[in-house]
Amino acid sequence: MNIIIDGMGGDNAPFEIVKGCIEAIRTIKDQLYIVGDEAQILAVLKEQNYKGDQIKIIHASEVITNEDAPVKAVRTKTESSLVKGITLIKEGKGDLFISAGNTGAIMAGGLFILGRIPGIDRPAIAATYPIMGKGVSLLVDTGANSECKPNNLLEFATMGSIYMESVLGFKNPTVGLVNIGIEETKGTTVIKAAHELLKKSSVNFIGNVEAREIPKGACDVIVCDGFVGNVIVKLSEGLAWNIFKLIKTKFTEDAVSKLGALLLSGKLKELKKAFDYSEYGGAPILGVRGALIKIHGSSNANAVKNAILKGIPYVENKVVQVIQNSVLELEEIVTSE
């Protein structure tokens, strides 16, 4: 397999990206291509004493930043690491593309360079949501589609289920629809119609899920529109961050507290780790004709390595093909309405 890494995306590029690649090849035999500024990437490889040929560099003279407008950037920055990387997938020269760069641009690259899987109306950005003490749920969509039709939510459920089963190894994953109450009659017109479609589908639909239950691991696949998904991801990050900040402040206010915190230092580290998104291999762009994975902009080498390792079953288990095969069923459900 050929794995393409965006060497220039994210806050810590190219250093942590390149370092993550070096760490990854200790456990895999696949070929890695880092796309980006050759001189900068080469400097990191040298600094890390890397001399093999399992990692190769593909030079790209441009960089798409987080400030770039996604669609315009993909259309105009054709020499960027992101566009060149996704183009390699399109040309069949790469099997998996990983980037810590501009999320919107990765999505736009998927749509314009690779195209949608035939029959999928709206590709989505899925994200793993850490469930304390239990592992992870998958949240779809987290921002690609602010406004959704009921059939889009059905697509998210189907694609999310396939990803959870094929890539993260959940057998017959449960699917919940984010709503303001568990009763079928609750919510917006779109949500009520989506509920009906999900009941008819072959996903393991458990019904509506209130936001309160999400952090407790209510279901394996959490379905919502991109606006709500974006609120869920960002609010969780912000609230957890704030709680840990307050813990740090409170626990260092006096000598007795400092001693208590010292005795608990191992436990506090475990707590923080329970919120670490980087263990699960990033956010797949589901519904485009190729395996694209977005990782957090602040990803370190460990997160890059994990994304590479966890990305391999995405390709090996032919997730794109499985989604395409499922589309016929979706169309039957929607048109039977």
Place this chain on the structure above:
Amino acid sequence: MNIIIDGMGGDNAPFEIVKGCIEAIRTIKDQLYIVGDEAQILAVLKEQNYKGDQIKIIHASEVITNEDAPVKAVRTKTESSLVKGITLIKEGKGDLFISAGNTGAIMAGGLFILGRIPGIDRPAIAATYPIMGKGVSLLVDTGANSECKPNNLLEFATMGSIYMESVLGFKNPTVGLVNIGIEETKGTTVIKAAHELLKKSSVNFIGNVEAREIPKGACDVIVCDGFVGNVIVKLSEGLAWNIFKLIKTKFTEDAVSKLGALLLSGKLKELKKAFDYSEYGGAPILGVRGALIKIHGSSNANAVKNAILKGIPYVENKVVQVIQNSVLELEEIVTSE
């Protein structure tokens, strides 16, 4: 002032409700009426050795439970504590109504018994959101209106600002619109149109706010539709609950950790208090012709007392009248579009 309390609403009724009333009258001179089952309420008053006449009972033979469908319950259970209580406001015999009961039924009671403030299209449920170390923000709407038009969001902003200024004492409160990005071009069609209306209004609009910033106290009034607001409130509750549960588990796993937790017991209590919603006096139903306050279903006596004390400025500062006076401006902004 005559304050009407729903004696039968919530998980701890009537015991904690009655106890909260007794605690409240230690600091206020106003007349309290507890509406509900006379025998049960009397039993608690006796058990608490209450003998005065600042608290009176108004008998109600029915109870609206959380399982009741709100609109139907308000229409059919005319002898319920909730319907009788709100009717006292309508008749001018009460100035403020407080209930820990069925939120939807309180809203429905407000709409059908009191009616909307003329010119307000969609009343909303506002809720205080605890900001660690800083106090509180006000979130509007938190569930009354799953689907909103841009002018509804403008109404929420205006009513929320008036409440924050008149009741909670925030001078010229800042207003933010929940969105998936801070740029004006982000979000749904409705959100973008609401952004334009808010820019033209006289509220202190600071622009879009991402969910990540909400727990950090990004603004005083957080505006969103009821679906998103419901997700924000419930997700915050669920996530905070989970973090504290995990802290408790981790901190009692071994003897050293237990000792550490013992040294930090005061700090841990302070942490939990930072998330205590009950200090801020509950959730006002904004936009109906009367002062209705919903408190959490699990409210204890302290929360009931706080709701009574914090509810007084709602009436004294004539919030309903101030909202009504502001309506003309809103109509001008919307029709100038």
